[in-house]
Amino acid sequence: MDIKVPRGTQDILPSETAKWQVVEELIRETCRVYHYKEIRTPIFEHTELFTRSVGDTTDIVQKEMYTFQDRGNRSLTLRPEGTASAVRAYVEHKMFGYPDQPVKLYYMGPMFRYERQQAGRYRQFVQLGIEAIGSADPAIDAEVISLAMALYQKAGLKKLKLVINSLGDTESRVAHKEALVNHFEPHIEAFCSDCQNRLQKNPLRILDCKVDRNNPLMETAPSLTDYLNEESAAYFEQVKEYLNILNVPYEVDANLVRGLDYYNHTAFEIMSVAEGFGAITTLAGGGRYNGLVEELGGPASPGIGFAMSIERLLLAIEAENNTWEDLATLDVYVIAMGQAAKKKAVELTYSLRQNNITAEMDYLDRKMKSQMKSADRLKAKFVLLVGDDELEKQSAMLKDLSTGEQQLVPFNSLLEQLQNNLTTQLEEEKND
Ligand code: ATP
Ligand code: MG
16 A cells, blocks of 8 residues: 655654654643643634635735635635634633633644644644733733743753834735835736735735845835834834843844745744754744734724744754653553463553553563563663562562662562652752
């Protein structure tokens, strides 16, 4: 059979899933501490949700969506991102009526974009997204940004760069848009057809164009910063002040515009500056979207959020040469020698597992040497050896694979002994 995974998708094999689980756990734990609650929305939505929210001049909507007609002739789309769904749910379930605002949500799951595959860019990828809807307090902007940074730091990353910008409110953006049109219009023939379309509809998008990024007019384009009205500038100042209070270092980049239409005010990206991370350096992106709830039929409710893919997080961890040695280890490998011992081994393995000790044994009737090799390969912390001698003494030989020490332990105190040894080992590791 020569059927392979579809381009841009990947199988995550048993040897890799442990990393995913560690990262996913770290994410859930961090979200819990910051008091964000999980929301789970469908993998597909009405296409209109994305054209209305993400914006119909964006790359996502124009080129990247998996859109299909279902048997009832509805146009549906595999979700390319999660904010639209979260906001739809906020409106649909009238979360704006909840007494405690902002409503703080997170989601983690697959997103789909028809893109050219490269390292860190897939057609199916897993995003973590955070949304805080219902507050326009600049302190919540700082909370969301600091949560993103905390995640990467907890994952052991050090080579991070946070870039922020303000896209301003509607008034600021209208003024800036006019300036952009005046700037690009006389020379627009030199730009790609996408940019020509963007000129009137959404000239800000031109600044984000990957085809024309080296055109000299990009450098000299009017900067949004110069068009921020007083209110927008003051808001941005406060966001920066809160970031300072939280000790989160940032750079301001006036050219940072995000690839989705719904953003205003605060926009930010987190990059990896680790050598060898490759061409794509952005780990996460987010921003404020004060008009989106209204756009999707709810009452005016300001929101802010970010999204990051687990794939890029894992790549960044590898680029910083962090290892995964401690992950997915086996506590005990039970080795049996002979048929009578085998029965005891089955019983022991089961009782260890019943007591939350990760245990494995041989099911191929292999020689002791091969069983020992398996224990090493699987990075077992301890080996439990049972043979005829041990059976007679109603005991098993407990061997610590990190020190080589071994001791004969009676069956009836085995569990207690192992639990003690495992705890001691954990504590020693922590003190290292
Ligand atoms: P890029 O400029 O890399 O295309 P984007 O602006 O399209 O990113 P967003 O839509 O803001 O990205 O998505 C937020 C995050 O989701 C990105 O920072 C990245 O971590 C992740 N992401 C986006 N597209 C992909 C993809 N195709 N594969 C893996 N991760 C992705
Ligand atoms: Mg993209």
